[in-house]
Amino acid sequence: MVFDKQYSSLYDLFYREKNYRLECDWIEKVFKENHLSPQTILDLGCGTGGHALPLSQRGYQVTGVDCSARMLEIARKKAASEGLTIDFHEQRINTLQLNSRFDAVISMFAVIGYQASNDSLEKTFLKVREHLEPGGIFIFDCWYGPTVLKEGPESRVKTLETGEGSRILRLVTPVLDVLNHVVNINYQVLEIKGTRIVAETKETHTMRFFFAQELSYFLEKAGFNRVRFYPFGDLTRELGPSDWTMLVTAS
Numbered sequence: 001m002v003f004d005k006q007y008s009s010l011y012d013l014f015y016r017e018k019n020y021r022l023e024c025d026w027i028e029k030v031f032k033e034n035h036l037s038p039q040t041i042l043d044l045g046c047g048t049g050g051h052a053l054p055l056s057q058r059g060y061q062v063t064g065v066d067c068s069a070r071m072l073e074i075a076r077k078k079a080a081s082e083g084l085t086i087d088f089h090e091q092r093i094n095t096l097q098l099n100s101r102f103d104a105v106i107s108m109f110a111v112i113g114y115q116a117s118n119d120s121l122e123k124t125f126l127k128v129r130e131h132l133e134p135g136g137i138f139i140f141d142c143w144y145g146p147t148v149l150k151e152g153p154e155s156r157v158k159t160l161e162t163g164e165g166s167r168i169l170r171l172v173t174p175v176l177d178v179l180n181h182v183v184n185i186n187y188q189v190l191e192i193k194g195t196r197i198v199a200e201t202k203e204t205h206t207m208r209f210f211f212a213q214e215l216s217y218f219l220e221k222a223g224f225n226r227v228r229f230y231p232f233g234d235l236t237r238e239l240g241p242s243d244w245t246m247l248v249t250a251s
Contacts, residue, residue, distance in 0.1 A: 125222035
């Protein structure tokens with residue numbers, strides 16, 4: 001199981017330095033570059049609301065979807081505390097059923113990478129197309145295969161202070177599976193008070209990396225005609241061998 005209660009509860013602490021507002025600026029730049037003025041946005045894999053909340057604050061009508069009940073619980077509390085009206089739904093994105101269409105669909109922070117099989121990826125893109133208004137745009141980011149293979153994933157250790165007399169130690173051990181185009185990321189999270197471990201959780205997240213041609217194939221098969229690829233956060237140049245994350249737009 002991924003994003004269990006403890007991991008989800010610590011998620012915002014793990015990624016407190018991630019600049020969601022800047023990423024929302026990039027999303028709005030994609031809208032502008034494509035001469036779009038969307039009013040409704042569907043956020044797939046919304047997590048604790050990192051993108052959904054600032055987009056709602058900017059006046060968009062946002063709907064968030066995630067498969068983690070705990071992550072959605074946190075997102076709802078954050079939205080309520082800021083007086084924001086956001087519809088959150090607990091669903092898997094490859095079986096999505098909202099009976100609504102949206103001007104734009106986003107799926108950020110490598111959520112598409114969790115669609116490790118071709119079947120799941122195909123179903124996800126079909127569901128996006130089904131929930132997108134004609135003329136709308138789909139924006140997502142994912143790991144760029146050539147760079148993943150060139151550089152390889154690295155083990156990492158991160159220590160975070162909770163401010164409650166304890167610290168969190170997160171150990172990340174990735175295993176590259178070249179044949180299946182995935183990285184199995186093994187997380188071990190320890191909560192330590194003094195010298196004593198008071199809580200521990202382990203999760204393995206299977207993350208797929210992608211190549212432009214395969215994404216074009218699956219997106220076009222789902223009914224998208226215009227597919228573009230960019231380095232993450234930069235719409236002015238082409239992808240290069242040092243870009244770990246790519247931004248993809250489809251309409």
